[in-house]
Amino acid sequence: MKILITGGCGFVGSSLAKHFKTRYPSYEITVLDNLYRKGSELNIEPLEKMGITFIKGDVRFYDDLKDLDFDLLIEASAEPSVMAGKGADRRYLIDTNFNGLINCLDAALEKEAPVIFISTSRVYPMSVINSLKYIVTEDRYDVASCNTAGVSENGFTEKLSLDGARSLYGTTKLAGEMMITEYIETLGLKAIVNRSGLIAGAGQFGKTDQGVITHWAASYIYDKKLAIFGNGKQVRDILHVKDLIRLIDMQIHDIDKFAGETFNVGGGLDNSLSIRELDDLCKKHICDKKVPTKPIRELDLKYYVTDNNKIAHYGWMPEISAEETLIDIANWIKDNKEDLRWIFV
Template sequence: MEGKTLVTGGAGFVGCNLVKNLLEDGRDVVVLDALLRPGSERNAAWLQTLNAGSRLTFMKADVRDFAAVKSCMAGAEEVYHLAGQVAVTSSLDDPRTDFDINALGTFNVLEAARRMKTPPKVVFTSTNKVYGGLEHVAVEQTGSRYRFVDRPLGVSEAEPLDFHSPYGCSKGAADQYVRDYARIYDLPTVVFRMSCIYGPRQFGNEDQGWVAHFIISALSGRPIHIYGDGMQVRDVLFVEDLVRAFRLATEKIEVSRGQVFNIGGGPENTISVWREFGEMLSTLRGAPVEADFSDWRPGDQPCYVSDIRKAEQVLGWRPQVDRDTGIRRLWDWAERYLAQNGLPTDQTQVEPGRIALSA
């Protein structure tokens, strides 16, 4: 397959998995990444091992730099806009930077695309945080988990938007800009409001990427801290399934353009973040994995499950990797990674500027 694709945030966890998939499909890929997030340097270095030669180009640049975005996008047929500030806590500490990266950065991507003679398809990764705390949705405790009382299939795209926190506001503003550029400028855009994504190349922390964070902590004997009672429920989606949804959206742009999709594991792939996941980790490790607890964080949802029926109906997509299989695959990857590299550090260096990522 020929054609150029731009992936912003392509050295992130989701981004590098997407880049690998695109290269395997024969596409030329430009990665734009500022390498601000811990772990991105390691993923950028890993991309060099894929032996893609001149088909993979890396630009160490920031989505806040419109000129850089425009330059990287030149000639692109597809744009996957994954770059972003991803932590609620960071947005509370520095809301201006959060806004500049998430809202202004997305605006730069949209404007660069709009100004092209043939605008590219644009896929944007939004978040379920645009629905806020869902305080109006009834939740009950059953056994080791919480569940929705009257939403057995999860939260749909019809749920009212209710931005909470600077992060929710910046991503929500970007989400709506991407939608509106499809309406006003006929730009072929697609929005994915993501739930919990996990898989190889994820170096998580307490604020984002908790599945990988817990697994790496369990393998390395590092302490695990739980906010709340550990019965909070999330639907989890293996990264390969997310990448497949992205690719289907661009392949079927005639039906996906201007659309918003809630994307996650759905009701069949849910887990309580510690009462159930902790037991799984102890089984995988063959020894108890301990955690300590503290009060709930403001705005933390007792339950969030994505209603994924729209993605199934429009894109013909459903998760193929079930929860237990995916968690086992991530555990095995993390175990190999730690054996070969030790605990993750952030000392891998990638030279600034435009470089070809080749072995």
């Protein structure tokens, strides 16, 4: 199999590339990345040493994709920050996440290659989520039982309303999903959409606005300034990247079973943490540190937990706990503390 991974020097893309090359040495893996993400360049050497081909290229330009040889494309390139839409990088966000995806779809269509798209839970509008009723405990929000479509006792299903504003980031991804549906229906593309919440694990160059588990662990390890936005009761479920990889491995080897479907894919309720709970785990596993609070940040969600029921019917459930994920990240940073200092400090 010849797999092209766009954004292949990023956290998810490089983790996928390494997994496929290790598990299936005969596969030809190519990663394309424009090295936009700080730290992504650190992945080039390890990937090349494994026999993976690196191409410096940009999904915004079709010419960078059109001559590549592949029979499966995994689109993992993005400006993945929900805050990016607020700043001058707005056009970059749209050009990469939306127009870049269209270029990937066209290149895949040309090669008759299926596409796996890594979408986001941010396609669900903020007002839909923040206006639900919550039980507020000392440490976290939990959704109160209700009859709202897409809300179950386990979290949010694919049936959650898409009606409302969701951030520019979320909109670029939803628009991309809609275009994929059109490419499937009109042009015969085969594609699978995985909507993930928070993905984490060793190898993530996390920052305040993206990769919060790594950001938190790194701030403890390097004793950096850190602040809890709002009351710290905001909850997210955490998906270890290895669990996501296990799913994508299953999907690419059984494309027809999954093609045309959209899945919510996340750590689930058992692997959900509020910021306060995350902070407590850092105190338990890393060191003691006093963390002040700050006013709530714009675009923040009170809660996002994935109901994995649909994908569970296809034989996948997350296996790695949120606590194990934090320990994995903390060990990676501690083991590479000096090499990673310039990224995190």
